[in-house]
Amino acid sequence: MVREQVKRPYRHKDSSLWTALYKQRYLLLMSIPFLIWIFVFHFGPMYGWLMAFQNYNPNEGVLHSEWVGLRHFISFFQNAEAIRAVRNTIAISSLNIVAGNFVPLILALMLNEVHKTVFKRTIQTISYLPHFVSYVVIANLFLAILGLQGPVNELLMGLGLVKLPVKFWWNDRAFWYMIAGINTWKEAGWGAIIYLAAISGINQELYEAATVDGCGRFKRIWYITIPSILPTVIVLWILSLGDIFNAGFDASYLLGNAATRNSSDVIATYVYRYGINMGMYSFTTAISLMQICIGFILIFLSNTLARKFTDYSLW
Amino acid sequence: MKKSFGEKIFDFVNGLLLTIMASSMIYPFIYVLAISLNEAADSNKGGIFLFPRKFTLDSYRIVMENHDLLNTALVSVSRTVLGTVLTVLCSAMFAYVFTKPKFIFYKPMKLIFFIAMFLGGGALIPVYMLYRSLGLLNSFAVYILPFLVNLWFVILFRTYYTQMPKGLEEAALVDGANELRIFFTIILPLSTPMIATVGLFAAVDQWNSWRDTLFFTSKDSLKTLQFLMMEVMQKAEAGSMITRAAAKMGKVRKVRSVDPVSVRMSITIVTTIPIVLVYPFLQKYFMKGMLIGSMKG
Numbered sequence: 363m364v365r366e367q368v369k370r371p372y373r374h375k376d377s378s379l380w381t382a383l384y385k386q387r388y389l390l391l392m393s394i395p396f397l398i399w400i401f402v403f404h405f406g407p408m409y410g411w412l413m414a415f416q417n418y419n420p421n422e423g424v425l426h427s428e429w430v431g432l433r434h435f436i437s438f439f440q441n442a443e444a445i446r447a448v449r450n451t452i453a454i455s456s457l458n459i460v461a462g463n464f465v466p467l468i469l470a471l472m473l474n475e476v477h478k479t480v481f482k483r484t485i486q487t488i489s490y491l492p493h494f495v496s497y498v499v500i501a502n503l504f505l506a507i508l509g510l511q512g513p514v515n516e517l518l519m520g521l522g523l524v525k526l527p528v529k530f531w532w533n534d535r536a537f538w539y540m541i542a543g544i545n546t547w548k549e550a551g552w553g554a555i556i557y558l559a560a561i562s563g564i565n566q567e568l569y570e571a572a573t574v575d576g577c578g579r580f581k582r583i584w585y586i587t588i589p590s591i592l593p594t595v596i597v598l599w600i601l602s603l604g605d606i607f608n609a610g611f612d613a614s615y616l617l618g619n620a621a622t623r624n625s626s627d628v629i630a631t632y633v634y635r636y637g638i639n640m641g642m643y644s645f646t647t648a649i650s651l652m653q654i655c656i657g658f659i660l661i662f663l664s665n666t667l668a669r670k671f672t673d674y675s676l677w
Numbered sequence: 678m679k680k681s682f683g684e685k686i687f688d689f690v691n692g693l694l695l696t697i698m699a700s701s702m703i704y705p706f707i708y709v710l711a712i713s714l715n716e717a718a719d720s721n722k723g724g725i726f727l728f729p730r731k732f733t734l735d736s737y738r739i740v741m742e743n744h745d746l747l748n749t750a751l752v753s754v755s756r757t758v759l760g761t762v763l764t765v766l767c768s769a770m771f772a773y774v775f776t777k778p779k780f781i782f783y784k785p786m787k788l789i790f791f792i793a794m795f796l797g798g799g800a801l802i803p804v805y806m807l808y809r810s811l812g813l814l815n816s817f818a819v820y821i822l823p824f825l826v827n828l829w830f831v832i833l834f835r836t837y838y839t840q841m842p843k844g845l846e847e848a849a850l851v852d853g854a855n856e857l858r859i860f861f862t863i864i865l866p867l868s869t870p871m872i873a874t875v876g877l878f879a880a881v882d883q884w885n886s887w888r889d890t891l892f893f894t895s896k897d898s899l900k901t902l903q904f905l906m907m908e909v910m911q912k913a914e915a916g917s918m919i920t921r922a923a924a925k926m927g928k929v930r931k932v933r934s935v936d937p938v939s940v941r942m943s944i945t946i947v948t949t950i951p952i953v954l955v956y957p958f959l960q961k962y963f964m965k966g967m968l969i970g971s972m973k974g
Contacts, residue, residue: 382781388855389780396771396826397789402811403823404793410803420806469698475691487957488699491706494952496885498907502945503705505910506712506938513708513726547702559968579687611888616907630801637802638892650800658795 414648434648444649447632450538450625451609457542458609459602465546466553467595471583473554474561489551497612504544504617505531532621541613541626560594561587593672600668604661607653629653706949713737713942716934735934736943745897746905746944753884753902753948756820760883765876767826769868772834773860794828801892808893819893824883830875833966837871838864874966877959881952906944909937 383390409424414434416427438444469489476482492500508514508530515527530540568586577585611630618626629649637646680688707727712720713736715729724730740746775790777783805814813819841864849859865872887903894900900908956963 386780388857389774389777392770393774399825400793406807407803410806472691472695485695485699488703492702494881494956495949496903498887498903499945499949502910503709507705507708511723516723555964555967633801643802647800647802654799
């Protein structure tokens with residue numbers, strides 16, 4: 363070491379860092395554009411969170427707008443419409459979580475009992491279709507088939523079950539359930555993939571042993587399949603709790619209307635309406651900020667739960 | 678092994694239930710297809726369930742010959758192609774850096790990555806203000822730049838790379854190739870299954886996207902197909918405008934053969950067809966990709 367320094371006295375002190383940097387210059391070259399991108403597009407909006415504590419004026423920017431502390435957070439709790447949006451968000455996402463976890467599991471269990479490959483594959487391929495099309499298409503489909511002149515109403519009237527067409531899309535009480543139903547319908551096939559993967563990992567000898575012991579199909583599902591994939595199921599269900607404050611913009615915006623506003627307006631549509639359309643920047647940012655914080659806490663909690671009860675966690 | 682009577686019943690009922698379920702998933706598409714192919718005046722009489730009764734292609738003719746519609750389709754196609762290529766490439770490249778724990782910025786980068794993953798984005802207004810200050814509002818770049826890297830795709834690629842045999846890469850390093858070169862000549866060509874998976878996801882995201890058009894643009898020239906469909910759906914007058922314009926141009930033999938509903942249904946079918954043509958063939962890739970992604974975040 364000493365001799366080295368004597369030999370090359372002009373070298374920088376922490377030359378090791380610079381040599382390492384030079385050696386890794388290509389990695390550096392590959393990562394710097396992305397880091398810049400992440401800072402702009404992911405950390406940039408975080409700077410904008412400050413608007414929640416201001417009376418933000420777009421012409422003056424975040425630096426020069428008037429600071430108002432927690433005023434917007436307080437006025438949120440006095441705003442019946444905003445609280446209604448929160449209520450609808452929690453209601454719709456809870457229904458989404460319950461149905462969206464249960465139906466794919468059932469579908470996977472049923473698909474697993476099919477032994478004709480072509481049939482199984484056809485069903486699976488069809489079940490992915492709704493996942494891949496946009497919500498605009500989905501909304502169009504359901505506005506059509508559940509419309510006043512749609513096939514569902516024709517069928518109901520043809521069977522004499524109803525006298526007048528059912529106004530599915532103008533029913534304030536049914537809206538939560540219809541949205542949750544459509545979301546589940548859309549994602550069921552896709553959600554089943556992960557359960558099927560867990561099922562395919564089960565040791566086949568267990569089934570053979572059970573068959574020898576005289577277990578029928580239901581018993582094999584109940585005593586072998588379900589207990590074997592239970593850890594996966596629990597993890598997925600716990601982790602999905604993190605979504606409880608997130609109901610999605612698309613369904614409410616596309617399928618809600620004036621008649622169902624009371625149950626269709628969620629945080630996302632509320633923020634859009636009052637934020638972008640009416641320019642209440644600071645107030646809606648405060649709502650978004652609360653949503654993000656609660657979402658983060660929920661993810662953190664559910665991850666801790668998952669780690670405690672299973673050996674799986676997100677991080 | 679011979680099946681018992683009970684097993685047969687079980688298989689039959691199970692198959693039947695699955696068939697009903699799958700039918701319910703495809704039926705809305707069939708109904709909409711039938712309406713789009715049927716004469717509008719006739720559709721209004723009701724009674725159409727599976728097949729068109731008075732077949733006509735008029736509504737598709739309108740969709741195909743309408744200039745606004747062609748322009749929106751062009752916007753949709755360009756953002757899908759450009760956006761997909763760039764997202765796949767950038768995500769793949771960024772993920773490669775994450776397979777190098779010896780890289781001096783590895784740990785800080787990982788921290789930045791996770792903070793961005795769990796806290797970045799989300800709030801609409803701050804994003805809107807950011808795009809405003811970057812000059813992205815009302816520009817085509819708003820469809821591309823925010824999606825250059827998809828953090829979830831990065832995880833998918835990274836997991837895939839770590840399962841790849843290390844031999845080739847090490848040999849290339851010994852031969853004096855740099856990481857950039859290795860990425861393009863060795864890693865990327867070996868990642869075809871993952872590229873297919875991520876490419877499909879990215880393309881579907883881009884093709885289906887309409888919220889960014891609603892939030893961040895107001896120019897007609899930036900409207901996408903999905904957005905136009907949304908407009909036609911929400912504002913009946915948009916649909917009747919299209920049909921009236923077509924009737925004026927003499928493109929339609931009888932105005933009665935189309936109405937806003939049938940035009941809307943044809944647009945729905947037109948936007949769905951590209952997806953139906955692509956995803957079934959990539960099924961084995963994306964199923965594997967989903968599994969890799971779900972194993973470890």
